[in-house]
Amino acid sequence: AQSVTQLDSQVPVFEEAPVELRCNYSSSVSVYLFWYVQYPNQGLQLLLKYLSGSTLVKGINGFEAEFNKSQTSFHLRKPSVHISDTAEYFCAVRGNGQNFVFGPGTRLSVLP
Amino acid sequence: SQTIHQWPATLVQPVGSPLSLECTVEGTSNPNLYWYRQAAGRGLQLLFYSVGIGQISSEVPQNLSASRPQDRQFILSSKKLLLSDSGFYLCASEPGRVIDTQYFGPGTRLTVL
Numbered sequence: 001a002q003s004v005t006q007l008d009s010q011v012p013v014f015e016e017a018p019v020e021l022r023c024n025y026s027s028s029v030s031v032y033l034f035w036y037v038q039y040p041n042q043g044l045q046l047l048l049k050y051l052s053g054s055t056l057v058k059g060i061n062g063f064e065a066e067f068n069k070s071q072t073s074f075h076l077r078k079p080s081v082h083i084s085d086t087a088e089y090f091c092a093v094r095g096n097g098q099n100f101v102f103g104p105g106t107r108l109s110v111l112p
Numbered sequence: 113s114q115t116i117h118q119w120p121a122t123l124v125q126p127v128g129s130p131l132s133l134e135c136t137v138e139g140t141s142n143p144n145l146y147w148y149r150q151a152a153g154r155g156l157q158l159l160f161y162s163v164g165i166g167q168i169s170s171e172v173p174q175n176l177s178a179s180r181p182q183d184r185q186f187i188l189s190s191k192k193l194l195l196s197d198s199g200f201y202l203c204a205s206e207p208g209r210v211i212d213t214q215y216f217g218p219g220t221r222l223t224v225l
Contacts, residue, residue, distance in 0.1 A: 044156075044214075090155065092214075103155060104155040
């Protein structure tokens with residue numbers, strides 16, 4: 001079985017500053033990794049995913065993440081955040097043939 | 113690409129009343145379908161998933177049930193709601209044959225009073 005840890009429940013950051021949201025997972029099988037964003041009272045929207053290939057994955061809205069197998073991490077980064085990036089961010093992992101497991105989420109607050 | 117519809121968008125129900133939430137999917141065939149619940153300020157809890165018509169797997173024992181009467185229709189039901197059933201209910205869909213992404217609907221906000 002897989003599990004996902006998002007170490008920071010809340011991350012405040014000033015506008016135009018860089019941000020990193022941390023995600024670590026545990027799994028006994030090869031995994032596929034995802035980051036989703038949720039704006040208030042909306043469903044989840046896919047930001048990016050790692051299925052195979054390059055470990056640096058670029059997504060929408062200027063976000064990117066790097067899969068690090070040795071550290072079992074998939075941290076999400078953005079070099080310069082905007083007010084509109086304020087939202088809840090979920091990391092998710094899936095093993096082959098198994099269901100998605102979501103982390104508890106990180107609330108990103110971008111301050112003016 | 114897929115589009116997932118959910119209705120109603122919001123619902124306020126008294127304790128003990130029945131529930132029916134509907135999810136329909138466009139733009140794909142034979143999807144895997146999922147129901148999640150998100151309590152206030154918390155992550156997603158998988159409730160049910162389905163790999164085909166009439167095939168339902170339950171992840172959490174509760175007073176909720178799910179049905180899949182058609183390939184792209186997924187229904188969440190309850191005969192008698194509890195206060196603890198309040199939350200944000202999300203339907204998700206993914207292509208059935210390959211490892212890929214789950215796409216989410218807009219959600220239903222359920223408040224049980």
